[in-house]
Amino acid sequence: MIKLLKELKFYKWMIIAIFALIFLQSMAELFLPTLMADIVDKGVVLGDTPFIWRTGGIMLLVSALGAIASVIASYYSARAAMGLGRDIRKKVFYHVDKFSLQEFDEVGTASLITRTTNDITQVQQVVIMMLRMVISAPIMLVGGIIMAVSKDAKLSLVILVTMPVLVGAILLIFKKGMPLFQTVQKRLDKLNLVFRENLTGIRVIRAFNRETSEKVRLKQANKELTDVSIKVNKVMAFMMPVMMLVMNLTVVAIIWFGGLRIDNGAMQIGDLMAFIQYVMQIMFALVMASMMFVMIPRAAVSAKRINEVLEMTPSFKDEGTKQANIEHGTLEFDNVTFSYPGAEEPALTNISFRANKGEITAIIGGTGSGKSTLVNLVPRFYEVSSGMIRVNGVDIREVPQEELRSKIGFVPQKAMLFTGTIADNIRLGKEDATDEEIAHAAKIAQAEDFISKMAEGYQSEIEQGGSNLSGGQKQRLSIARALVRKPDLYIFDDSFSALDFKTDARLRAALKDETKDATVLLVAQRVSTVVDADRIIVLDHGQIAGIGTHEELLEMNDVYKEIVESQLTEEEIA
Structure with a gap:
């Protein structure tokens, strides 16, 4: 939380103004009970009507000054908090923009959305409250105690008895609520995930008549969030009744003992009225502090989740400084192996081939053979585990990502x-x-x-x-x-799968002339799409099973032959 609050340094003059205005408002509120005591003791009791009007006018001016200070402070605190939220969102977005696909897979899109919206909103709300109360509550608490003691030191002993009870109740509720807030955010992530999958996958859900099961899934996620939210509110529900009970019992005790002191002549009626108001201000300061204790744990959880994203280091950094000269148009895989995080086996093993300018290099293989994984390594969506990918003889890790990707035409x-x-x-x-x-x-x-x-x-x-x-x-x-x-390098990742054969053929014919000065990497499921390629790479379980032209592979490669026979008739093969 503190790490995010450091971003408020950009609003330091606004915050200084807020603190000054809150101080002015607090002083005004602390001064009012004394003025009221004077009206009662020196005006009402003595029958001095001009004094009542005079002091009443001063009270109106002090109240107006406090109200104006409060309104301006609220305006500036809202501006500072909203500005902080805007800055954090921008910072998170820019940081996430540097992530590789590996970090997206690790955190999850639904969770990233929640952290960028709901979590930052939680932080904004608590910052507004803190800017208003972090100065006001201590001033009201300390000032109220000082003013109460100045009115009657012995009667102030009642406060010493009740304050520890109130503080203890607040700390106990804080201890119980913190773990529940963490659970709330996790359950909210899960609910967002279910919503997102249902909304984006609505066609599949309806096509397979899965509406009922998805409703059950949503109901379960919703119930889990509801249950933990109810637990949080049950814990927090104790706070206000406990505080009100303690406050009312304190007032009763003050009236009781204050009445005895008035009867003994040790205290005046106006001072007792002022004393009660100061005690209420002290209790109200503790109520404000307790409200902060309710909000801060939840905001702390949200801040922790935001910081987790900001502290995530991309699996690889853009440290490239060399010029790739991609226009020369060679792409080379040199003994490349890649494994997804946590995977038991590599997705690609010992991949080596070379693609030249003006050539079409096609990649074909069964489902899960690693075709898409291979082409995702070229723009550095993922980082190779071992080996090297070179563009015109330069390792792509030594080339700035922006330059590398600016030369690639990628069709996912x-x-x-x-x-x-x-x-x-x-x-x-x-x-x-x-x-x-x-x-x-x-x-x-x-x-x-x-x-x-x-x-x-x-x-x-x-x-x-x-x-x-x-x-x-x-x-x-x-x-x-x-x-x-x-671009100088085209990557087509199974980009013709939704096209009919006629459109596919026309497109490939048009592409041949359009891409004659570029290197083309073409992933396809259809044999008809790759048959005219200058070089066909056959992938099988993440390894190269063969490289050659259509005719060469048809003669000597069993894996390719099996793929061809599964798609074409004997007449078409011939």
């Missing part, structure tokens, strides 16, 4: 589109792309036909995730996004 296995127009989505590949360049990329990607049929053409809006487009249309726009970049 799952086509990902963003809200905005079709032109905006294609322009993600090249920010300053002209309309002509966008149209050319769409034409090569075989997307021109369906775009021209849309009412707004290239200005047609795409809904979140491209939900208003078919799978094939999304793939073609993803390919166009890579083409408009005119």
Whole structure:
């Protein structure tokens, strides 16, 4: 928590102003009971009406001054807290942006969203409260005690008896509540995860009639969060009744003993009234402190979760300084092995091959053979466990990631589109792309036909995730996004799977001329997609089972032959 609060240094002048205003407000509140005591003892008892009006006017001015100070302090505290939340969100976002896919897998997308929204909101709320109370509560507590003792020292002994009881109750509730707050955040993460999976996977859920089971799953996650939240509130519910009971018993004791002292002539009625108000201010200060004790544990848990993200070190850092000269166009895997964190076996083992400029290197293999893993290593989404990947003879770990990725046109296995127009989505590949360049990329990607049929053409809006487009249309726009970049290295990760054979053939023919000056790495499930490649790499259980052309592999590679026979007829093979 303290680590995040250090970010408030950017608002130090605002915080100094808040503390000054809160001090002014507290002094005003501490002064009012004394003025009231004077009105009773010197005005009402003695019948001095002018004194009552005079002192009453002073009370109004002091009250107005305190109210104005309170309003301005609240405004500045809200601005400082909201600014802190904005800064932390930006810091978390920028830090997460440096993560490799390994860190995303480790933390989880649902948890990252919760930490960036709910957790930071918790911190914001407690900062607002702290800025208002961290000065006010101690001043009211100490000032109230001093003023109460000044009115009657012996009667102040009642406070010494009741305060330890109140403080003890607050500490006990704090001790019980802290672990429960941690559990609440974990259960909230789980509920968000279930919600996210249901909303993003709604088509699959409906297709397999899993609505009932998913409702049960959501109900369970919701119940777990509800149960622990009820436990938290049960613990916290004790706080207010205990405090009110102690406060009321304290007032009763003060009136009782104060009445005896008035009867003995040791105290005046106005002083007793002021004394009661000072005791209420002392108790109210403890109530404010207890409210902070309720909020701080939850915010501390949230702050810890935020710091966990900020303190996570990416599995690899961008320390590259060399120029890759990727335009020369060679890609080389040198005995590369890669294992996912916690995996028992490597996903890839001893992968070695070379892809040259102007060539199409295709990768084919069964499900789980490591095809997508291999291409994800090239843009450094993951770091190799051993071995080396070279671009034009330079280890990609020695090249700045921004430079490396700026030369790559990557089309992922799952086509990902963003809200905005079709032109905006294609322009993600090249920010300053002209309309002509966008149209050319769409034409090569075989997307021109369906775009021209849309009412707004290239200005047609795409809904979140491209939900208003078919799978094939999304793939073609993803390919166009890579083409408009005119990169030196193309990576197609099973990017033609949603296309029919006719569109696939036209696209490959158009790509051949478009990518003649680039290196192409092509992952595919279909033999028909890779048959014309200059080099085909056959993967089997994370290892290279063969490298060669279609004809060479068909003759001498059993794994490739098995794949071909599973997809093509004897006539087609011949």
